[in-house]
Amino acid sequence: MNYTEIEKISAVPAPASMIETFRAIGYSLDTAVADIIDNSISAGAKNIYVDSQWEGGGSIITIFDDGCGMNCDELIDAMRPGTKHPLDDRDEKDLGRFGLGLKTSSFSQCRMLTVLSKKKGYAPVYWTWDLDYVNYSHTWELLRYIPEGYSTFLDDKESGTLIIWSKLDRILPAETSISDNGALGKFTEAMERVKHHISMTFHRFIEDKQIKLHCWNKSILPWNPFLIGESATQALPEDYISGGATMKGYILPHKSKINDGIYKYAEGLNGWNAQQGFYVYRGKRLLLAGEWLGLFRKEEHYKLARIMIDLPNKLDTEWQIDIKKSTARPPMVCRDQLRSYALRVRSQACEAYRHRGRIIKQKSGQMFQPLWLDKKKGDKWSFVVNREHFLIQEFKELAHTDPDKAMEQVLRFIEETIPIKSIFIKESESGENQTKPFEGADNDIIIIIKTIYKNQITIGKTPEQAKAFLLNLEPFNNFPELITSI
Numbered sequence: 001m002n003y004t005e006i007e008k009i010s011a012v013p014a015p016a017s018m019i020e021t022f023r024a025i026g027y028s029l030d031t032a033v034a035d036i037i038d039n040s041i042s043a044g045a046k047n048i049y050v051d052s053q054w055e056g057g058g059s060i061i062t063i064f065d066d067g068c069g070m071n072c073d074e075l076i077d078a079m080r081p082g083t084k085h086p087l088d089d090r091d092e093k094d095l096g097r098f099g100l101g102l103k104t105s106s107f108s109q110c111r112m113l114t115v116l117s118k119k120k121g122y123a124p125v126y127w128t129w130d131l132d133y134v135n136y137s138h139t140w141e142l143l144r145y146i147p148e149g150y151s152t153f154l155d156d157k158e159s160g161t162l163i164i165w166s167k168l169d170r171i172l173p174a175e176t177s178i179s180d181n182g183a184l185g186k187f188t189e190a191m192e193r194v195k196h197h198i199s200m201t202f203h204r205f206i207e208d209k210q211i212k213l214h215c216w217n218k219s220i221l222p223w224n225p226f227l228i229g230e231s232a233t234q235a236l237p238e239d240y241i242s243g244g245a246t247m248k249g250y251i252l253p254h255k256s257k258i259n260d261g262i263y264k265y266a267e268g269l270n271g272w273n274a275q276q277g278f279y280v281y282r283g284k285r286l287l288l289a290g291e292w293l294g295l296f297r298k299e300e301h302y303k304l305a306r307i308m309i310d311l312p313n314k315l316d317t318e319w320q321i322d323i324k325k326s327t328a329r330p331p332m333v334c335r336d337q338l339r340s341y342a343l344r345v346r347s348q349a350c351e352a353y354r355h356r357g358r359i360i361k362q363k364s365g366q367m368f369q370p371l372w373l374d375k376k377k378g379d380k381w382s383f384v385v386n387r388e389h390f391l392i393q394e395f396k397e398l399a400h401t402d403p404d405k406a407m408e409q410v411l412r413f414i415e416e417t418i419p420i421k422s423i424f425i426k427e428s429e430s431g432e433n434q435t436k437p438f439e440g441a442d443n444d445i446i447i448i449i450k451t452i453y454k455n456q457i458t459i460g461k462t463p464e465q466a467k468a469f470l471l472n473l474e475p476f477n478n479f480p481e482l483i484t485s486i
Contacts, residue, residue: 013481016135019107022100024083027108029171029190030197031326035105036063036327037198038285038434043067051212052191052196060147061109061165069119069159070224078102079115079142080219100323102163107131111167112293113148118154126151130262132167153277154169191215196269199223204284226250227266227308232257234348239341241334243318245311247278251346251352252304272303276349278338280319280328282311287321288328295339296346300424303350307342354422372419375435383419413475419483436474446482453486 025037033050040048044064053060070078082104106113106131117168117400126141144153146164167174170189177182195215203222205211227233233255239247255263255417267407268275270290276298290306311319311328320329330338369390372383386390391413399406426436438445450469456466463486470476470483 015138015140016131018081019129019131019134022031023107023170025108026322027105029109030194032105032109033061033063033194034198035101035325037065037213038203039063039102040067040161041202041205041285045160045211046211047214048337049217050191050194051216052187054178054184054187056180056183057168057174057176058166059168059172059176060180061147061162061168061171065265066157066160066162069122069154069161070114070117070125071119071122072125074113074119075117075125075127076142077128088193101325104130104162104323107167108164110172111169112147114150114164114166116150116154116162116164118157119161120159124154126467139241161285193269194472195220200225200268200289201286203277203286204281208284221267224273225266225268226275226308227252227258227262230258230262234352236345236348239337241309241337243315243331245315245334247307247309247338247341249305249307249348250350252306254304254352257336273298273300273382275306276303278307278309278342280309280311282313282321282325283315283327284310287311287325291340292342293328293330295335295342301353302346303349304343304352304403305345307345309338320443330403371413371417372422374422377435380435380439383423385414438479445476445479449476449482451477452476453483 037050039050040063043065045067045335047066049062049064051062051064053062079102081100099379102115103113111131112128114126114128116124118124125214126144126146128145130145145167147238149166150162154160172183172187198213198215200223201218201222202211206213206220206222209222228250229234230253234251236249236251236475241247252266258266266272266275275290276290277290278288279286279290283346296302304310318331320327369386369387369388371386371391373386375384378432392410393405395410452470452473453466456469461469467483467486471480476483
């Protein structure tokens with residue numbers, strides 16, 4: 001196409017409208033802070049400090065890092081939306097993609113973004129995006145402004161960058177009073193969620209001692225979803241995914257195999273069920289936590305299954321990594337691989353859940369004896385008592401000398417060992433295919449019904465009374481047609 005011969009007209013987006021669009025991308029406070037930390041890591045920071053100042057509607061959130069910092073030209077470029085092309089090749093350690101993270105994450109939470117930065121050998125410099133001014137002026141203009149008390153923050157530091165969020169309208173209404181304890185409580189809870197999110201998102205950086213994260217001047221410890229330090233955690237072999245990614249499955253310990261503190265730690269903020277699934281990393285940075293990527297549903301009996309996926313940043317497009325870096329969608333070519341590997345992990349996790357973490361093996365030539373057996377006939381399933389179990393044989397022997405005691409012990413062991421978890425698993429997997437009581441055993445049930453009926457007649461009941469008795473006796477209430485036909 002010869003563009004020189006085609007008529008053209010400028011279509012520059014309206015600044016206020018475009019920035020309001022940036023605000024609606026869908027960041028939460030914790031994902032927004034994590035996006036800022038990405039920039040700090042890319043800048044070579046060793047220490048990153050997240051802080052907040054409570055002033056009611058005038059509260060401020062800050063993120064400071066001791067990275068390489070920027071001079072004036074570099075800062076202006078960083079403040080400009082879309083400074084990087086998402087398809088450009090990048091260093092494998094670069095955590096950015098669109099060149100929008102600083103702006104979109106900040107605008108999603110506040111109406112004023114100030115950046116103060118200092119590069120080694122340069123004086124500190126600062127610029128501010130004020131969305132109220134953009135709305136007023138209808139121009140893409142930065143302000144040479146910094147909130148009071150912060151202009152000298154970097155004077156005694158060799159290099160670094162300070163992000164200041166003020167006018168936190170998406171977190172606190174402007175009219176919020178400094179004495180509003182309810183609002184203070186919610187603000188504090190939100191910052192606590194930020195702490196947990198970044199301890200999870202950057203746990204591998206913290207564990208490798210690449211960075212130290214701090215919140216309110218306290219060190220943030222890593223939250224590793226795989227409990228790799230626990231001896232009862234089972235690690236599966238690593239496998240490869242098309243395009244250069246890898247995956248590795250972990251079966252976390254059953255509750256009975258770890259102490260209460262570790263169990264509570266491993267459930268995170270949302271509980272064990274919410275944490276099962278894939279954990280997608282790019283450059284060791286966690287993008288997506290506890291999702292089955294549309295391949296499976298989250299179910300109780302798979303809650304011990306967690307799978308680590310490591311992506312190189314060259315696969316951003318194929319995996320549809322979004323601006324927030326909180327969504328990933330595997331390409332179709334990988335889905336069968338992911339499903340196949342996950343089925344193995346889920347199966348092993350289900351066994352660990354079902355058997356309370358025990359690994360059932362033959363020892364000294366002895367076969368493990370379950371009290372309940374999983375029985376399947378056609379597409380129907382049920383659980384039956386193992387008649388060959390050692391205890392059943394013992395009860396039979398006891399019945400010769402003390403039948404009441406034998407009966408009581410049989411009932412007690414049945415009550416105590418009903419395979420509730422296994423039934424739950426079967427029910428969720430096979431739906432309504434559970435065998436009904438005495439299904440396919442009409443002759444057996446008829447004999448029992450007739451015997452009870454005759455006994456009731458013998459003790460003086462009329463036929464109608466005997467039938468009414470049976471109709472109110474479980475499980476015979478399920479067979480009214482057999483009872484009425486006697």
